[in-house]
Amino acid sequence: MSGLKIATIGGGSSYTPELVEGFIRRYEELPVRELWLVDIPAGREKLEIVGALAKRMVEKAGVPIEIHLTLDRRAALAGADFVTTQFRVGGLEARAKDERIPLKYGVIGQETNGPGGLFKGLRTIPVILEICREMEELCPDAWLVNFTNPAGMVTEAVLRYSSIRKVVGLCNVPIGMRMGVAKMLGVEPDRVAIDFAGLNHMVYGLDVYLDGKRITQELIDRLCSEEESGITMRNIVDMGWEKDFLKALGVLPCPYHRYYYQTRTMLEHELEAARTEGTRAEVVQKVEAELFDMYKDPNLAIKPPQLEKRGGAYYSDAACSLIASIYNxxxxxxxxxxxxxxxxASIPDESAVEINCVITKDGPKPIAIGDLPVAVRGLVQQIKSFERVAAEAAVTGDYRTAVLAMTINPLVTSDTIAKQIVDEMMEAHREHLPQFFRTVS
Incomplete structure (x- = not known):
């Protein structure tokens, strides 16, 4: 049979309807024959709910995509053309720990930055490498499209510790930034182009263009004239930027840069939020409960607009556009x-970066930018060091390497605090960190 087989690891995610919508809209150029949604036994109920909605969406659209639901990952991977990953080891409960525990030590708790990012990576990398080994056996020619956070660290680990070479890490931050710029300017998004370079959640817009004309300085002036930047995400509060800083920086920061350039303010905000409405993970748990109640409705056959509250805006555009561009x-x-x-220039050739690429059937071809501006280069290099050491800790299960990774992250204030946070978080996540708790026989 002609057509593509796509396996989605973490198919019971609330994001899945966004992905299904993307495949439906692109069916003429991306003929998906089979979409396999796979999850773990603990996620069976969500998988069945999301899977039923996916089948209704496909039926309503009138496209011949077969939706398969399974707990058998090997069956999903066998013969796949593309494998997408969107899973969360430990679920939102683990994310809540990632966010709350660091706050006790006066350190930002966030899903992909600082201690939270480290421990999400430590839990995730062994699983993604296991998936890579299964892909080598069951679908050696497939592309791995990773949306699982921390996407940069995970991509780094795959490049360094697996033989998979057809791997692309994906994030909706750059497309969200372009959409935000377009909204600010009051123009259609396809009129805006941005030269992106850096790392995942550490990417900069080096230059911004409107209809091919460079408008970087004009945009920065516009950002400096407003209290809020208008370029952020659902999960990151927008407090504007210090005007003199932004003008001197001369490039467009991404929403996650607030954790590094506005650390104290962001920490205060997170502490207050944790006391009142809850951490982001706790808020998302409520949003997800509402979403799954909607998904259960047998009359629902489209992606509900409320999904944007989950923070997954533009997911389908990012993931499906990439797959369609490789395929075509x-x-x-x-x-x-x-x-x-x-x-x-200042990042090792073999390391993962987030950068504009020409997307071909042979994969992404990065567009060389030379080097990053000196004002941002050091922070990017420091985060790359953090990602590499963290990936090594995840693979080796070496406790001291984990402490080192925690200490060199710029959001952690001292080696003593780093060790204290590692110790508490190791114990809190023991179930999902077997590589650090091996028994010697």
Whole structure:
């Protein structure tokens, strides 16, 4: 049979309807024959709910996509053309620990930055590498499209510790930034282009263009004239930028840069939120409960607009556009996480970077930018060091390497506090960190 087989690991995610919608809208150029949604036994109920909605969406759209639901990952991977990953080891309960525990030590608790990002990586990397080994056996020619956070660290680990070479890391931050700029300017998004370079959740817009004309300075002036930047995400509060800083920086920061350039303010906000409405994970748990109640409705056959509250806006555009461009050898430009190969001079060639690429049937071809501006170069290099050491800790299960990774992260204030946080979080996540608790026989 002609057509593509796509396996989605973490198919019971609340994001899945966004992905299904993307495949439906692109069916003429991306003929998906089978979409396999796979999850673990603990996620069976959500998988069945989301899967039933996916089947209704496909039926309503009148496209011949077969939706398969399974707990058998090997069956899903066998013969797949593309494998997408969107799972969360330990679920939102683990994320809540990632966010709350660091706050006790006066350190930001966040899903992909600082201590939270480290421990999400420590839990996730062994699983993604296991999936890679299964792909080598069951679908050696498939592309791995990773949306699982921390996407940069996960891509780094796959590049360094697996033989998979057809891997692309993906994030909706760059497309969200472009949409935010377009909204601010009051124009259609396809009129805006941004030169992205950096790392995942540490990416900068080096230059911004409107209809091909460079408008970087004009945009920065516009940002400096407003109390809020208008370029952020559901999960990151927008408090504007210090005007003199932003003008001196001269490039467009991403929403996650607030954790590094506005650390104290963001910490205070998170502490207050944790006391009142709850951490982001706790808020998302409520949003997800509402979403799954909607998904259960047998009359619902579209992606509900409320999904945008989950923070997954533009997910389908990012994931499905990438897959369609690889499949059709479109050679368009998209920002993705891929092997640097000299695109950014101050980052090792073999490391993962987030950068504009020409997307071909052979994968992303990064567009060389030379080097990053000196004002941002050091922070990017520090985060890359953090990602590499964290990936090593995840693979080796070495406690001291984990402490080192925690200490060199710029959001952690001292080696003593780093060790204290590691100790508490190791115990809190013991169930999902077997590599650190091996018994010697």
């Amino acid at each position: 050898d479109k050679r368009d430009i998209q920002p993705v996480n891929t092997r640097n190969n000299g695109a950014i």
